[in-house]
Amino acid sequence: INESQTGIVTEEIKWEVNPYDEFALEAALQLKEQGKATEVIVFSMGGGDVDARIKDGLARGADTAVRLDDDAFVGSDSLGVARVLAAAAAKAEVGLLLCGKQAVDNDCAQVPGMTAEFLGWPQAVDISHLELDGETITAHRDVGGGKKFSLQASLPAVLSCDKGMNTPRFASLKGIMMAKRKPITVWGAADLGLDASKVGAAGAVVQESQFAPPPQRPAGRIIEGESVSQKVDELVRLLREEAKVL
Amino acid sequence: MSSGILVFCEHENGVFKKTAHELLAKASALVGDVGGEVSAVVIGGPTGAELGGFGAARVYSVQGDAFSQHNTGAWVSALAAVVGQADPAVLLGAASSAGRDLFPRLSARLSAGMASEVTDLSVDGGQLVATRPIYAGKAFTQVRITSSLGLYTVRPNSFTVPDSNGAVADEVAVAVEVGAGAERARVVEVMESNTDTVDLTEADRIVSGGRSLKSSDGFDDVIVPLARSLGATPGASRAAVDAGYVPHSWQVGQTGKVVNPSVYIACGISGAIQHLAGMRTSKVIVAINKDPDAPIFQHATYGIVDDLFEVCPVLAKAFENALS
Ligand SMILES: Cc1cc2nc3c(=O)[nH]c(=O)nc-3n(C[C@H](O)[C@H](O)[C@H](O)COP(=O)(O)OP(=O)(O)OC[C@H]3O[C@@H](n4cnc5c(N)ncnc54)[C@H](O)[C@@H]3O)c2cc1C
Ligand SMILES: Nc1ncnc2c1ncn2[C@@H]1O[C@H](COP(=O)(O)O)[C@@H](O)[C@H]1O
Numbered sequence: 001i002n003e004s005q006t007g008i009v010t011e012e013i014k015w016e017v018n019p020y021d022e023f024a025l026e027a028a029l030q031l032k033e034q035g036k037a038t039e040v041i042v043f044s045m046g047g048g049d050v051d052a053r054i055k056d057g058l059a060r061g062a063d064t065a066v067r068l069d070d071d072a073f074v075g076s077d078s079l080g081v082a083r084v085l086a087a088a089a090a091k092a093e094v095g096l097l098l099c100g101k102q103a104v105d106n107d108c109a110q111v112p113g114m115t116a117e118f119l120g121w122p123q124a125v126d127i128s129h130l131e132l133d134g135e136t137i138t139a140h141r142d143v144g145g146g147k148k149f150s151l152q153a154s155l156p157a158v159l160s161c162d163k164g165m166n167t168p169r170f171a172s173l174k175g176i177m178m179a180k181r182k183p184i185t186v187w188g189a190a191d192l193g194l195d196a197s198k199v200g201a202a203g204a205v206v207q208e209s210q211f212a213p214p215p216q217r218p219a220g221r222i223i224e225g226e227s228v229s230q231k232v233d234e235l236v237r238l239l240r241e242e243a244k245v246l
Numbered sequence: 247m248s249s250g251i252l253v254f255c256e257h258e259n260g261v262f263k264k265t266a267h268e269l270l271a272k273a274s275a276l277v278g279d280v281g282g283e284v285s286a287v288v289i290g291g292p293t294g295a296e297l298g299g300f301g302a303a304r305v306y307s308v309q310g311d312a313f314s315q316h317n318t319g320a321w322v323s324a325l326a327a328v329v330g331q332a333d334p335a336v337l338l339g340a341a342s343s344a345g346r347d348l349f350p351r352l353s354a355r356l357s358a359g360m361a362s363e364v365t366d367l368s369v370d371g372g373q374l375v376a377t378r379p380i381y382a383g384k385a386f387t388q389v390r391i392t393s394s395l396g397l398y399t400v401r402p403n404s405f406t407v408p409d410s411n412g413a414v415a416d417e418v419a420v421a422v423e424v425g426a427g428a429e430r431a432r433v434v435e436v437m438e439s440n441t442d443t444v445d446l447t448e449a450d451r452i453v454s455g456g457r458s459l460k461s462s463d464g465f466d467d468v469i470v471p472l473a474r475s476l477g478a479t480p481g482a483s484r485a486a487v488d489a490g491y492v493p494h495s496w497q498v499g500q501t502g503k504v505v506n507p508s509v510y511i512a513c514g515i516s517g518a519i520q521h522l523a524g525m526r527t528s529k530v531i532v533a534i535n536k537d538p539d540a541p542i543f544q545h546a547t548y549g550i551v552d553d554l555f556e557v558c559p560v561l562a563k564a565f566e567n568a569l570s
Binding site: 001008143223228232233239 | 349
C-alpha cells in the first residue's frame, strides 16, 4: 500500500499468471488433446508487460495469443474488462471461453459472468469438473453445505474454473522454444468496434479508494491450567461470558 | 430517480437463510442516510411476509415452475424484472454461491457497477461506501459505485442479526417472462453428501483440523464430534486435504473457502499465512496446538497449548453440557 493509501505499489511485484487461469488453460489444452477443440487462444488484457505471461501460455501449448491493449482500456472496472473480453471472444469466434473463478489480486469473481451476459451465452461459474460431449458441457459446481450442482450448458458458453479440475502442466523446453516463434496479436478498441467511452477510466462506474492493512486483532491469551479439564472449563467460560458466542 | 435498498433474500428448505435477515437489518440501519425504503426480493420458495420483521416494507415475490430451482438465466431475469419495478439505488445480496453466480451477470445486464465479497457498508454524503478485502484479506479497500444502481454481495456473518420485531411486509407478486436462453444452462442434478451441516462460507461456527489429525479416522473421531457438539461445520487445512483425510470442499484458506464465523476453532493447525487468509476475519479464534510457538497463537483470541487428542473430546463434552 502506498503512503497516501490510494493504491498498491506494483513496482517491485513479480507478476504471475493467476493460478485459477492456469486451470482454465489446462482445461482448454486437454480439450484440444481430446480432439474436442481445434485451437487454443490465450487472451490477456493489459499492457506490453503481460507478454511474458502470454508467452508462458503459448509455451504450455496454446496455439495463438491476443493481447487486448489500448490506451482507452486503462482504468477499466470489471464491466469494462468484460466488454473488451466479450468483443474479443466474438471477433475470434471462439466456441468456449474459459476463465479463472477469480483474480487473486482483486478477488472480484465478476468478469466471467459479466462477459457471458455481454455475449448472450450461458455460464457456469466456480466449476471443478468439466466434460464436453458434442455441443454439451457437463460441469460440477460446489455450492456449499455438502452440495454440488451438476450443470449442463450448450456451446458457445463461458466457464470459470476453480481448483480441483486438473493439474496444470509446466511448459516443456520444446514448448518454450516454439513459443518464441508464435506471434502475439494486438487488438485495440477500434479493432473490436468498441465505444471508447464505455471502457477504461471513462466508462468505469466502480471506484476504489482508501487502501488499508487488515485491522489488527487484539492480542489473544493462552489459557493456563493444571489439567486439560481445567483449561477446557476456562475456555468454555470465556466463550460464554467474555466473547458471548455460546 | 432510483432510491431505496432492495435485498435479495435467499432461502433453503422453505426457510429464509440467516443472510436474508442480516442484510435486511443492515439495510434498515443504512436506509435513512441513503433515502427511500427497504424492500426484499424472493425467488421461489416461502412467503416473505415475515421479512417485515427485519425491516422490509415490501416484498417482491417471483414464483412459478421456472423459479423453483436455481437457474442462472431465469433468476437473473427475475432479479432484473424486480429491479425494473422497484427502481432501487442499491441491491444487496449475500456473497454466497447464488450471489456469485447471479450478481455479475445482472450487473452486466443493467450496466450497474458491482462490489463483491463486501465485509462492511457505511454511508458517506448519501452514498454507499463498501469495504472489501483484496489480496486474500491482506489489504482492504473502499469502493464507491457511481452508476444509478449499485450491486453489492456481502460476506455472510458480516453484520449482527436482531430479533424480528414482528412486523409483516406487503407482498407484491411479480410476473416474469423467462427467455428461451434459460434452458441453455441448467442444473441437471444436485449431488449431496453430509448436508446436515451449514455451508462453510455461511457457517456461524467452524471447527477445523490440520495435518496433525493423521487420518480421515482422526477427523471422524475428533473433529466431527467436536463440531457436532457445538452445532458447527467441520473444516480443514490444506495439508489435511492434500493428505486425503477430507475432501477439498472442507478446505479453508487462500485456495479454499473464505469463512467468516463468530467462532473458529483451529485444532492442530499451525497458522500458515494461506490458512489465515481464509479465516482471519472470524470474530473469535480458538487455537488448540501442542506447540506454544505455533504462529496460530498470534492470531487466536484464546489458545490452549496441549495435545488436541486429549483436549477435543473433553471440550466436546463441555460444549454439550453448556448448550443443552
Ligand atoms: C499457493 C499456496 C496456497 C495455499 N493455500 C492454502 C489454503 O487454502 N489453506 C491452507 O490451510 N493452507 C494452504 N496452503 C498451505 C499452507 O502453507 C500450510 O502448509 C498448511 O496450512 C499447513 O497445514 P497444517 O497447519 O494442518 O499443517 P502443519 O503446518 O504441518 O501444522 C501442524 C500443526 O499441528 C500441531 N500438532 C501436531 N500434532 C498435534 C497434537 N497432537 N495436538 C495439537 N497440535 C498438534 C503442530 O504443532 C503444528 O503446528 C497453501 C500454500 C501455498 C503455497
Ligand atoms: N485483464 C484480463 N485479461 C484476461 N482475462 C481476465 C482479465 N481480468 C479478468 N480476467 C478473467 O476473469 C477471471 C476473473 O477475474 P475477476 O472477475 O477480476 O476476479 C480471471 O481469472 C480471468 O480469467
